[in-house]
Amino acid sequence: MNLQYKPQEIEKKWQKYWEVNRTFSSRLKKDKEKYYLLEMFPYTSGSIHMGHVRNYVIGDVLARYKWMRGFNVLHPIGFDAFGLPAENAAIEKGIHPREWTYRNIKILEGQLKQLGISYDWEREVITCDEDYYRWNQWFFIKFYKKGLVYRKKALANWCPTCRTVLANEQVINNRCYRCGSLIQQKELTQWFLKITEYAEELLEEIENLAHWPPTVKKMQVNWIGRSEGMEIKFKLTENSVEIPVFTTRPDTIFGATYLVLSPHHPLVKEAIRKNVKIEKEVERMKREQLIKGDVEKRGIISGLWAINPVNEEKIPIWIANYVLMEYGTGAIMAVPAHDERDFEFAKKYGLPIRVVVSPPYWNHNQNSLKEAYMEEGIMVNSAQFNGLSSELARKKISKWMFEQKMATHKVNYKLRDWCISRQRYWGTPIPIVYCSRCGVVPVPEENLPVKLPFDVQITGKGGSPLKKIDSFVKCLCPKCGREAVRETDTMDTFVDSSWYFLRYASQRGDHLPFTREEVDYWMPVDQYIGGIEHAVLHLLYSRFFTKALRDLGLVKVGEPFSRLLTQGMVIKDGAKMSKSKGNIVDPGQMIKEYGVDAVRGFILFAAPPEVDLEWKKEGLEGIYRFLNRVWRLVTSNLRIKATYEGERQWKFWKFEKIYSSTKNKEEIELQRMIHKTIKKVTEDIEQRFHFNTALASLMELVNFLYGYSFKGSLMYKESLQVLLLLLYPFTPHICQELAERTGYRGDLSKHPWPEYEDKFLKKDKVTIVIQVNGKIRDRMVIPISEGRETVEREALNRERIKRYIQGKSIKRVIHVPLKLVNIVAG
């Protein structure tokens, strides 16, 4: 038998063992408590990086721990396999996207298996498989029938590099989330999923997500951007046509000195008809609105006038570039005194500014305002509402306008519908046919899937590659049977990832994407782990999808993920690892040098999961040293085996000594150390995912075991066994190998997790800190049974303490039992 720690050998051995024995495959077992653990699946680009490794290793600790806890664990893996990089590879290397993708999957599978993660590989999901994407189409049709899918012409985010449109969520700082190119606005007809229909529920249920990171929840709240206010109807002076405007500040309506229309507002055409001279300026403003970001405010008088319903005042209507058509009604009432944008605009064009909410410092001079006053104050210039606080006036004016039918209550959301059309090849074809006679016709369910054709030329030029495939485009109308054409756009790949967790749970439905029974058993995901970059992308889409599927009667749950852990990045030299910075650390190389257990151990030890992790080779070496220490500790005490009742094989370790009382002083201390460590490791895994401190306490245990005097004892042997059990979720291969060498037969993941008992944690003596006026001056060791008076008397009698309280009177003695005594003297 090899006495040296050779990680590469034992790791291969056990990975094979797990695969052959299907150790981690899971079945529906209704009598057992389930635990669905999920990590965000990888995209099928070249190879896995340290970020993936971190994600999956964190998950694996929990999975193996839960197995040991007796849960029926589901821990699946698969691949996010549709997407643009496959097409880019086709352009650059002339390789077909499908071939490129499956070739990468093979590589990734190998790399993932090298990490020794406890996946149930039998449930692997690959989103570009026909058997998967057909269900995207099936959902699309279901949504279509329910009115959750629609087509509209609208300004869309166009990425010139990816040559496709993007959803709002995929535009970060006006750049493409994938390639970083500046986004252009283009008016195009696209398919949308009606996520806004669920805006209210998506928002409301955020607060029920008790185990989601507050930052993610906050980001979703902001993204949905609910705002409550009034829609007020202004009328044109000439023909009483209504112009509704949205405001959250109805209390400021008496301060409205003009209205502003977005250049895209329908009334603008009317204004141009009357005064052609403004057309050029309007067109210019439209162009300016295509660029997001800081553009100087610009406007023009429309020539139209409106009546303020509350005071019958005639006010001018402007057209300006700072009013968006996509939000509210595309028109606003401008209250320059109390809105900074209107203020800026009014100053530029010399428009009247009328204070209606008086600031506390205000001198009642209407021209004295230096900037818009946006806080609360006392109402002025507001007829019957003068003198009220603006807060109260907001309610009263709303109520009054509502009764007078001048306005209605209104809630607006920043959230926009999800644009899912992509002008790309490598994705799910949108199952729609356009017939010159019947119009837009959804492909009937029984005709699904609409297969993605294999024979394609991907050049990167022109429109969608599918457009050029006649055999795909030309088809017969499912309704009338005449010649028709297919939709050539494919779906956003975020559709794929919006329900893959359901497919993991059940893959057996022939007529359905999954069986209700299995999905209802496994869902929701008990713990989801992934990067924070999906806070408002994948995580919001998946929540929406789950709710929509629930309303279609396909699943029971309305929220997919009960607990979410967003892990930090892996960085090197203070920056995210990237090719351009040349600071990439290859996981494969590290595994080759130190073994995967050391890589896992380092990742888990160097930082708690939610913060960024700085990659340090020295740190990795530290863990490698630790694993060697464990290895030597156990292998050098192997001979103990013979002393253990001569047993040669056993499946479960039955601990006799560490759970029974002893009078031996050394043993009592060892026992306490063991139970303390069990407690610490259990709580760190269970409550906080603080694997770094769990490992630290295991290191302390190892240090302690090194220094322990009676290594031949049975309790010592049991301690080593407990060590292997506690360490197993973190670095499973070495533990499994050492367990085998100590005679254990079976898989440690099926061995019960050790339990601690409080009675073995108790010490009979404890060190008490003695403070004088809050400063530590002495310490003493006392029996824990000692009463309050005795402890305080002892403390006051200490020589060192007497020095500090000499000549002073004792005002108070604060006594925190078993911790400290603080003497307040003066």
Added chain:
RNA sequence: GCCGAAGUGGCGGAAUUGGCAGACGCGCAUGAUUCAGGGUCAUGUGGAGGUAACUCCAUGGGGGUUCAAAUCCCCCCUUCGGCACCA
């Protein structure tokens, strides 16, 4: 600009409920190992002062609450993240 998170030794980080600041690891130093190196083992390691016992200072900065603050409150600084004409 608005919203949010974080700031602790030379470094990564610990301190779970307001109660011993710096666990554990890296690095460094000294020693041991039938002295190449490496490995391993042992000891030490926040700063300043002192021969020493010991004293003082210290959790981004300033104030406060408290017997007691890394932890709670107020102001400010720095870094990172999100949003950005959303009326």
